[in-house]
Amino acid sequence: MTKDKNIPVIIAGGGIGGLGAALALARKGIASLVLEQSDEFAEIGAGIQLGPNVFHMFDALGIEDAVSEHAVFIDRLTMMDSVDGRLIAEIPVDEKFRERFGKPYAVIHRADLHNTVLKACQTHDLVSLRTSLKVTGYGNTENGVVVRLADGSAQKGRALIGADGLWSTVRSQLLNDGKPRLSGHIAYRAVLPLEEVPEELRLNAATLWAGPRTHLVHYPLRNWELFNLVAVFHSEYYTEGWNAVGARDELHRKFENVHRLPRAMIDKIDEWRMWVLCDREPVCEWSEGHVTLLGDAAHPMLQYLAQGACMALEDAVCLADKVAQMDEDYPAAFQAYQQARYLRTGRVQLTARLFGDIYHASGVARELRNQWLGSMADTPGESPLAWLYDGP
Ligand SMILES: Cc1cc2nc3c(=O)[nH]c(=O)nc-3n(C[C@H](O)[C@H](O)[C@H](O)COP(=O)(O)OP(=O)(O)OC[C@H]3O[C@@H](n4cnc5c(N)ncnc54)[C@H](O)[C@@H]3O)c2cc1C
Known part of the structure; x- marks a missing residue:
């Protein structure tokens, strides 16, 4: 396969997942171009919980200290009965918990998490960031992709990662499976x-x-x-x-x-x-040729386990690992990435529904x-x- 190092991997969507993927690829020496439809890279004003599993990803992305500066390290997860006001259960996320899982449990403002990943991308030569560009579709070619944009232009990429969230345009072309x-x-x-x-x-x-x-x-x-x-x-x-x-x-x-x-x-x-x-119902295939999905675009889930963003960052690290291990054979690497991820993310999707009922x-x-x-x-x-x- 010919590899033109001047052609980047294109990432549709600059949310936590898309930026995480850009950073993970950059740390493997791979250039990417993030196309975000909004006129700025931003997150909404709300909080997000971070399980110890995602702290391992922060570590892999080199941003654990920066994230930790903004996080609040709570000491327990508490469930109360809102009918009678009694305590139902409490999970301490204290020292013992940290020792067991190797990392802490924390909460953070979404904008602070998003900004931390954004800043790390901005300081990396291998990440290009563009706003006000909406991806409308793509064509797989022998050596990569051609990505179509709403302004009528097209962009060549070595591969395309659809990190465009719950209402993903890339997914609708790739899987054609209707609305969430x-x-x-x-x-x-x-x-x-x-x-x-x-x-x-x-x-x-x-x-x-x-x-x-x-x-x-x-x-x-x-x-x-x-x-x-x-x-x-x-x-x-x-x-x-x-x-x-x-x-x-x-x-x-x-x-x-x-x-x-x-x-x-x-x-x-x-x-x-x-x-x-x-x-959505979990699926086991979300890649085709040089195109794949990541985060909510691949496996949207209810928030009852507080893990959607954590899963998107796990995806990002896994995807970059596979691309590097397979020497940028994108079709093979995307299959390997999907294979490594679909059971775990599917389990979170289904368990989250169950927790909603509970x-x-x-x-x-x-x-x-x-x-x-x-x-x-x-x-x-x-x-x-x-x-x-x-x-x-
Ligand atoms: C109430 C609630 C609470 C939650 N709490 C937690 C929690 O505590 N912990 C946790 O880990 N997760 C939580 N989540 C889940 C989490 O918010 C999502 O899983 C996560 O934001 C997904 O990130 P993403 O990058 O895949 O998608 P998104 O954050 O949706 O980002 C997609 C990006 O793509 C852009 N885009 C869309 N279409 C296009 C296009 N065609 N072209 C270019 N750009 C495009 C969008 O503008 C956006 O910037 C919660 C969700 C909800 C609803």
């Missing part, structure tokens, strides 16, 4: 300055209030200046996308019967942003959940999520 599956669950998100957070809830934890067809998550961000809030409920009313203003009245109706503490948090927020929660249980299911989770050992190695936190 609407879960019927809606997330409303907001951030609250620390001084407005009720004192009883200023906890160094990711706290989840599980209730019938609803749940609320909160945790501290940005050196404890802010609290991240995500309220999830079942609803048929939504605006597609991730940034529409939410209907406060509907949210209050859905949470009217929950315990006073989660209500106290919810009452503090005037404006919520809506996120329609979608996923969080939203009512009646007998709620009682059984509380008994089951309440009786679980808090030894990190025995966690039902050890397979996830242990990493790929």
Whole structure:
């Protein structure tokens, strides 16, 4: 195969996954061009949880210290029953947890994580970043790809990585499998300055209030200046996308019967942003010739395990490893990457759905959940999520 080192790998989408892939490739000596449809590289104002598995990826990408500067290292994951206000279960993510998994558990503002990866890309000669360019399609050629853009131009690439998220254009051409599956669950998100957070809830934890067809998550961000809030409920009313203003009245109706503490948090927020929660059935093939998918474009998942971005970064590191190991034989490397990733990401997709049902249980299911989770050992190695936190 002829390799023209002046032709980059093209990455559609400059989210956490796309930028992570650019950085991972650059660290293997491979040049890429990231094409982002928005007029700037940016993330929304909300938090994100980081399992120990993704800290191994930060390490591989050379950004662990930079990420850690912005992260809050919580000491436990807490599940509360939002009907009676009782503790259901607690997973300590303390020293013992760190020893067991080799890395910590943390929370971070999305913009801080995205910016950290962006800065690392900006300082690397092998990464080119372009905004206001929307990928509309591609053609596989013998030695690479030709990527079509919405402005009518075309760009040659050694390969194409579709990291263009849930509504991926690259996926729709590659797999032609229709729109993502609407879960019927809606997330409303907001951030609250620390001084407005009720004192009883200023906890160094990711706290989840599980209730019938609803749940609320909160945790501290940005050196404890802010609290991240995500309220999830079942609803048929939504605006597609991730940034529409939410209907406060509907949210209050859905949470009217929950315990006073989660209500106290919810009452503090005037404006919520809506996120329609979608996923897809897992697939085992998402590559063809010189084209592959990564992150939400490949395996969109519900957020109930807090792992979508973590999986995108695991993808990025794995993909770059395979490309380097196979001496830039992209079709072979993309097959090997997909083979290495599909069972793990599929497991996260399906387990996340199950966790949604567990969080939203009512009646007998709620009682059984509380008994089951309440009786679980808090030894990190025995966690039902050890397979996830242990990493790929
Ligand atoms: C409520 C909620 C909470 C979550 N919490 C967590 C959590 O705690 N931990 C965690 O790990 N994950 C979490 N996630 C999941 C996480 O947000 C996603 O999995 C992650 O952002 C996916 O990254 P990505 O780069 O694959 O896609 P995206 O972040 O969607 O990025 C795609 C990029 O591609 C661009 N783009 C799209 N189409 C085109 C095109 N045609 N041409 C060019 N550019 C294009 C977009 O503008 C965007 O910049 C959560 C998700 C939700 C909804």
